[in-house]
Amino acid sequence: MGAVKTKRMPRAVREQQMLDAAVRTFGQRGYMAASMDEIAELAGVSKPLVYLYLNSKEDLFTACIRREATALVAAVRAGARPGLPADRQLWSGLTAFFTHTARHPDGWAVLHLQARTHGAVFAAEVAAMRAEVVEFVTRLILDAARDAHRDPDLPEREVAGLAEALVGAAESLADWANATPGVTVRHSAATLMNFAWAGLGDLMAGRRWTPPDDEPDPEAARSGLTSPVG
Amino acid sequence: MGAVKTKRMPRAVREQQMLDAAVRTFGQRGYMAASMDEIAELAGVSKPLVYLYLNSKEDLFTACIRREATALVAAVRAGARPGLPADRQLWSGLTAFFTHTARHPDGWAVLHLQARTHGAVFAAEVAAMRAEVVEFVTRLILDAARDAHRDPDLPEREVAGLAEALVGAAESLADWANATPGVTVRHSAATLMNFAWAGLGDLMAGRRWTPPDDEPDPEAARSGLTSPVG
Missing domain, CATH: 1.10.10.60 (Homeodomain-like)
Structure with missing residues (x-):
């Protein structure tokens, strides 16, 4: 020694x-x-x-925020699969996001609750990460619109708004999923897909977006629950 | 004196x-x-x-949070019009929300940024208001599903998730609208309607939800901007 x-x-x-x-x-x-x-x-x-x-405690907390933010952004980026159709890309990105927040509930609490609740310096750290995610989602939506050859129908400002809406919805659902027993990753991701992709109007009319069956539910084994959707 | x-x-x-x-x-x-x-x-x-x-400064801040939260919840409740079809109810509720946050940007900043950034006591005040709004939106979605006679298609847990997603999306868009010059209330509400009601899938296919024309844009007179949507 x-x-x-x-x-x-x-x-x-x-x-x-x-x-x-x-x-x-x-x-x-x-x-x-x-x-x-x-x-x-x-x-x-x-x-x-x-x-x-x-x-110091402040520097330790900042280091935690940075590490968890980097890991979350990397997980979402790794989840997006550029070759897929737009809805499948969104599904895999959302699944990656909810898988990460479910597996790292303390990290998510640090980012989304603690960092925003204890001073502007910490909040700014998280805001930078969030801006990066919004930028990434904006790009995804623009690419999807371009694939559909419908760019003129989606002006850039509207796409920016859609990306903000999607990120806000995902954050809110991740908090809810981590606080609600029995909510699986597949459930969270499918709820948001139905909301974001199919829309409430289609849901009311009985038309829902169906998650692909060709991939295992990343949480099914852990929680032992069957998926309530799909 | x-x-x-x-x-x-x-x-x-x-x-x-x-x-x-x-x-x-x-x-x-x-x-x-x-x-x-x-x-x-x-x-x-x-x-x-x-x-x-x-x-004290703490008590003054708490009084601000309570007053602004009460006003925001009242504005959203007043905006919902129970007799209308579900999409029109949602549209009028969202318009009321974005009108209120646009007219009271300092109140919104107190609720959504400041109160959540300076300690758990203040954050709990806002969490109580948010839970009330989520409850209200959950009820709206359930009623809409009931009107469509499709209750079995929307299990309660999914409705709870949809309400969380909708509230999170609206919060995120309100921050964005207040920080982005030229974004009107009608623009924010229409972006969220297209996202929440029509869904990205319909948008990509060129199908969008169209705001009703029979009501004035509450911000048009103030901002002097024509609406970029609808």
Whole structure:
């Protein structure tokens, strides 16, 4: 033991352990109530080491926001499959989003509740990520409209509004899904597809968008629930 | 002048003036940066009087949140017209919502940005209002489904999800509309109607929901813009 051996431990690994513990603590207890003692204990390190690596509670929280934001954006980007028809692209993007938020409920709570509830600096971190997602969704909708050769029917400003609406709806549903027992990823994604793709008008008329059957429900195995949709 | 005359001034009127000034200051400067000096000056009263009536900056902010939340919920309720077909009910409810948020941008900023950014106590105040709106929208969708005699096609859990999606989309669009010059109420409401009622699928196929022509655009006179939709 001693200082030399401690310093030779891979710092990156230790930092990730601290961030794992911090995301869990911030997500479950809230930013204010979370203590550095608790985070250090959960990470299996001393409190001074957390301060040495991450500097302060504020900086630790900022590091959590950045890591979770990067992971969420990457998951959504990886979920979109450019070769597919527009509705299938949207379905796979939404499924990726709800899978990520369901698997990382503490990370989602950090991003969507905690970061926006404890000061403008943290809120700005999340706003930057959100702008990136809106930009990405705007591009998806524009591409879909272009594929349909109907660009003139969807002016750019309307597409920007549609992307804002879609992202806002997805955020709201992710909060709801994580707070409501028994709601599967497939359920959340199908609800939003029916809302966003088919529209309430089609739903009222008994016409619904049907999720493809050729892929497993990523949550089915975990929750043991059959999907209430599709 | 003197204490007696001051005390006989209607307290309710004074309080509303203080709340007007506070909503404007909190909405534009943010909760942290807003000073009680500034609020008192804008309200045309002394700072001690603000403290006498509203007790503290925290209590003043809470009073602002409650007043703005009550006004927004009342505006949305007043906008829904139970006798109309479902799409017209939704259209009039959305128009009422976007009209209110456009006319009270500082109130909306207090509710949707400031209150959720400065602590769990304030966030809980807004969460209560939001739950009321979601409940109201859930009821609207259920009634519409019942009118269409298609209840079995829309299980209650899916309706709850649709209401969350719709409210999240409307919140997101209201932020965007208030931050984007030239976006009219009719534009925001029509974008969300097309998204929520017709769905992206219909939009891609060139089928859009058309706003009724028999009502004036509540923002047209103010903004001088022609509506980019409908």
